[in-house]
Amino acid sequence: MSSASGLRIIDLRLNVAATGNDIVDGVNLTIKKGRVLGLVGESGSGKTTVGLAVLSHARRGVEVAHGQIFCGDTEVLGLDAEAKRKIRGELVSYVPQDPASSLNPALRIGLQLIEVLEAHDFGGSHEARKARIKEMMTEVLLPGDDEYLERYPHQLSGGQQQRVGLAMAFACRPSVIVLDEPTTGLDVSTQEHVLKTIRQLTRDHGVAALYITHDLAVIADLADDVAVMYSGRVVEQGEVAEIFKNPAHPYTRHLVAAAPDIAGKKAIIGLAGRAQSPGKRPVGCAFAPRCELVEDACRVEFPAMVSVSTRHDAACIKATQVASVIVSSAKPESTRKIGEPVIEVSAVSAGYSGDTVVHDVSLTIRKGECLALVGESGSGKTTVSRAIGGLHREWTGSIRLNGRELKTMARQRAVADRLAIQYVFQNPYGSLNPRRTVGDSIVRPLVIDGKSKDDARRAVLEVLDKVSLPGSYANKYPDQLSGGERQRIAIARALVSEPEVLVCDEVTSALDVLVQAAIVDLLSDLRRQLGLAMLFVTHNLPLVRSIADEVAVMSEGRIVEVGPSESVIGNPQQQYTQSLILATPSIERSMR
Amino acid sequence: MKASILRFVLKRIALGLLTLFVVSLLIFAVTQALPADPAEAILGREATPEALAELRAEFGLDKPIVAQYTNWLTGVLSGDLGTSYATSTPIGEYIGPRVSASFFLLLIAAVGSIPLSIVIGANAALRRDHKFDTTSSLVSLILAAMPEFVVGTILTIIFSTTIWQLLPAVTYLEVGAPPWSDVKGLTLPVLTLLISVTPYVSRVMRAAMVEVLESDYIEMARLKGMNERTVLWRHAMPNAVGPAFQVIALNLAYLAGGVIIVERLFNFPGIGSALADAVRSRDLPVIQFLALIIAGVYVLTNLLADVGTVLVTPRLRTRLK
Ligand SMILES: Nc1ncnc2c1ncn2[C@@H]1O[C@H](COP(=O)(O)OP(=O)(O)O)[C@@H](O)[C@H]1O
Numbered sequence A: 001m002s003s004a005s006g007l008r009i010i011d012l013r014l015n016v017a018a019t020g021n022d023i024v025d026g027v028n029l030t031i032k033k034g035r036v037l038g039l040v041g042e043s044g045s046g047k048t049t050v051g052l053a054v055l056s057h058a059r060r061g062v063e064v065a066h067g068q069i070f071c072g073d074t075e076v077l078g079l080d081a082e083a084k085r086k087i088r089g090e091l092v093s094y095v096p097q098d099p100a101s102s103l104n105p106a107l108r109i110g111l112q113l114i115e116v117l118e119a120h121d122f123g124g125s126h127e128a129r130k131a132r133i134k135e136m137m138t139e140v141l142l143p144g145d146d147e148y149l150e151r152y153p154h155q156l157s158g159g160q161q162q163r164v165g166l167a168m169a170f171a172c173r174p175s176v177i178v179l180d181e182p183t184t185g186l187d188v189s190t191q192e193h194v195l196k197t198i199r200q201l202t203r204d205h206g207v208a209a210l211y212i213t214h215d216l217a218v219i220a221d222l223a224d225d226v227a228v229m230y231s232g233r234v235v236e237q238g239e240v241a242e243i244f245k246n247p248a249h250p251y252t253r254h255l256v257a258a259a260p261d262i263a264g265k266k267a268i269i270g271l272a273g274r275a276q277s278p279g280k281r282p283v284g285c286a287f288a289p290r291c292e293l294v295e296d297a298c299r300v301e302f303p304a305m306v307s308v309s310t311r312h313d314a315a316c317i318k319a320t321q322v323a324s325v326i327v328s329s330a331k332p333e334s335t336r337k338i339g340e341p342v343i344e345v346s347a348v349s350a351g352y353s354g355d356t357v358v359h360d361v362s363l364t365i366r367k368g369e370c371l372a373l374v375g376e377s378g379s380g381k382t383t384v385s386r387a388i389g390g391l392h393r394e395w396t397g398s399i400r401l402n403g404r405e406l407k408t409m410a411r412q413r414a415v416a417d418r419l420a421i422q423y424v425f426q427n428p429y430g431s432l433n434p435r436r437t438v439g440d441s442i443v444r445p446l447v448i449d450g451k452s453k454d455d456a457r458r459a460v461l462e463v464l465d466k467v468s469l470p471g472s473y474a475n476k477y478p479d480q481l482s483g484g485e486r487q488r489i490a491i492a493r494a495l496v497s498e499p500e501v502l503v504c505d506e507v508t509s510a511l512d513v514l515v516q517a518a519i520v521d522l523l524s525d526l527r528r529q530l531g532l533a534m535l536f537v538t539h540n541l542p543l544v545r546s547i548a549d550e551v552a553v554m555s556e557g558r559i560v561e562v563g564p565s566e567s568v569i570g571n572p573q574q575q576y577t578q579s580l581i582l583a584t585p586s587i588e589r590s591m592r
Numbered sequence B: 001m002k003a004s005i006l007r008f009v010l011k012r013i014a015l016g017l018l019t020l021f022v023v024s025l026l027i028f029a030v031t032q033a034l035p036a037d038p039a040e041a042i043l044g045r046e047a048t049p050e051a052l053a054e055l056r057a058e059f060g061l062d063k064p065i066v067a068q069y070t071n072w073l074t075g076v077l078s079g080d081l082g083t084s085y086a087t088s089t090p091i092g093e094y095i096g097p098r099v100s101a102s103f104f105l106l107l108i109a110a111v112g113s114i115p116l117s118i119v120i121g122a123n124a125a126l127r128r129d130h131k132f133d134t135t136s137s138l139v140s141l142i143l144a145a146m147p148e149f150v151v152g153t154i155l156t157i158i159f160s161t162t163i164w165q166l167l168p169a170v171t172y173l174e175v176g177a178p179p180w181s182d183v184k185g186l187t188l189p190v191l192t193l194l195i196s197v198t199p200y201v202s203r204v205m206r207a208a209m210v211e212v213l214e215s216d217y218i219e220m221a222r223l224k225g226m227n228e229r230t231v232l233w234r235h236a237m238p239n240a241v242g243p244a245f246q247v248i249a250l251n252l253a254y255l256a257g258g259v260i261i262v263e264r265l266f267n268f269p270g271i272g273s274a275l276a277d278a279v280r281s282r283d284l285p286v287i288q289f290l291a292l293i294i295a296g297v298y299v300l301t302n303l304l305a306d307v308g309t310v311l312v313t314p315r316l317r318t319r320l321k
């Protein structure tokens, strides 16, 4: 095999050991030295399973069924246990998704770094190894002095932890590296640094990098090639520009249509349904149940990869024939009516046991308007929204609802005021009682309110309809639902009180892009139909243009810029906003 | 850093002393509430009222209860533990050797059971659902369900009476002689204690270890190319022993109670037999002092466990101010 090829995966299949059902199958990928291949797909599509197989590792309950993986000239799947240990960290290394949980909390980072070198006899002497660590720390832009190396992981920030992970991965000069969503959960400016470091290191050292992510914009920014996974299969692969400009597989087209972009299009379009788990996948094209181009031939066998152009293949029988037309269900903008101020926040400061973390924040949300509150983690977004919802104790200033002053805590407020402001949380699983049917969860506010059973049942059916779920869902339990469905239920529960204000705190952060787009769509519809005033709290800047009329940018507890979202994102005035926007990866910008 | 740990330890010691003080109050109150009269217990039912009154005065039992308590406490604090009613010897002389004999028993049981439990628990976790794990789980479940006297009796049947006559069924140890002077006699009591405690601790160790082995950082250690030994001892163990410490402490404290039964069973001259004798003869000063000692063991083991947990958990250690 040619030495220019850093990583080659040939016809890889992994099964659930207990059932023999395939988790991933028919995966073929090649990454040349010095190049980055982005592996995208929704959660559960098998990205991590493929990534771990490259290190000849399978999680408990998973087994390699067949296939070959060459890292350089070494086939790794057939190695014995000791040989596997030797190549891990030396020939091929891994950067995990969550640096906080992947660094050992009981060991100093210096030890965790040097033990990789020791395990692979890298450098010969202790001094040489220490020197190598210093060198690596410099490359990932961290101090390499002894004091720093003696720290424990919890004494570093998330971005620093991830850079320690990178230093560890590059320490033995591997020829292949697998990065599994290494920037998920990091703030954009931290992510920018980490991505820059990754790009630098892979190019400089001629490493073949498999970069796993669900974020298309990151791939557009970082990768040379892309492979799109759906239900355990690679459905499309090729050069980045080819795929983003001319996606051939209907699933890829949907992914691109659903991805919000800070520099590009505004409307994002969701897609109903979900991919099936191993064992329940349909025969033939796994995307068929959701594909608008489906025909009988699709359901016979898995479509073969066909060449779309020289460096672009797709596994769809219609890949070369028609371009699908993905239409937005969103209604025209002009019907939106923005009215009187509903919520007026003025000079609110808030804190936790004496430490003020929010300073002098003033905001107005009007009837029918969506205000996005954006900022990096810890900037105070949630504290502000909790103060509005009456869920935060320590705040001063004034918050008015329709001109009436609100009490500090929700339980001190009048019932009508309490019902008028509803809160939807980031994690719907945490806010739904797992032992209650979703119908019961939804009616609780009504029961407390003293409504009759029939009225309550009617109200449940009505709100389920509003969030586009069939009435039968009232009898399901939260763990029978997908993430997107749970979030719909959480919204339904908020709507049942017929609120005037909906506070949504990172409600799409845990969702895949297609689901996120569908939820955003739903929220926009509701706002239009019901004339809701909405506060949409998010760290996801690109999403702002797709949902909000107005945006307020928060940093370190203060609002640094506020205005119509088009002008704030398109033409930011404050330096902080400008740097934030520049740090946010964008498909459009990368394709220019 | 060092100073902050010292401060933490001192704080815990102060808290422990406070606990002991409260316990001493309780002990005193409870022993005072015992229905029987020590003077009568010593002199018998036919004693004249005068003789009884004289003896009570000698013991200070005629004084108000608060005065009795402060007398006792100042005595204990100044090293004067009082005199045994029953044997009329100073308590230090009477109890001292028995306490050290019991501590010795406890110490060997602890020193044996902790590493044994860790090794069994860790290995069971490593070979989860394999033969070693299922067998050790089953055996430890059975052993944990058996009270000490059953374990002790079975061991006696096996090793000293019915099956083999290898070891003595009782300890022939002079009071005051060092316990290790009768190794053979010591074997069965120690074995009984080991068997009573090891199953609990090893099960806890297994559970803690299973959780740690499932963690991301263990997977990462393997993906870095660490060998299994390093993964187990360097990466997994420090994270598993922290939670296990608490249970180990509870079990050591429980051992202090278990020792009493085991000592009775093997006629071992420690605090167990002394306590039983003292209760029979209403020997208040001895009962009070022994109760205080046992409480002290509880407080001490818990203190050691808390300090140990903090020391092996950097997140807790670095939080100390
Ligand atoms: N240990 C396991 N045993 C059985 N099935 C698993 C196991 N781990 C993952 N799976 C299944 O394999 C599929 C792919 O998972 P994964 O590779 O983690 O996807 P991704 O990284 O794309 O989110 C999922 O449907 C998941 O339910």
Ligand code: SF4
Pocket: A249, A250, A251, A285, A286, A287, A288, A289, A291, A292, A293, A294, A295, A298, A303, A315, A316, A317, A318, A319
């Ligand atoms: S093969 Fe058929 S069902 Fe599958 S993506 Fe192509 S057109 Fe749609």
Ligand SMILES: [Mg+2]
Pocket: A047, A048, A180
């Ligand atoms: Mg994954």
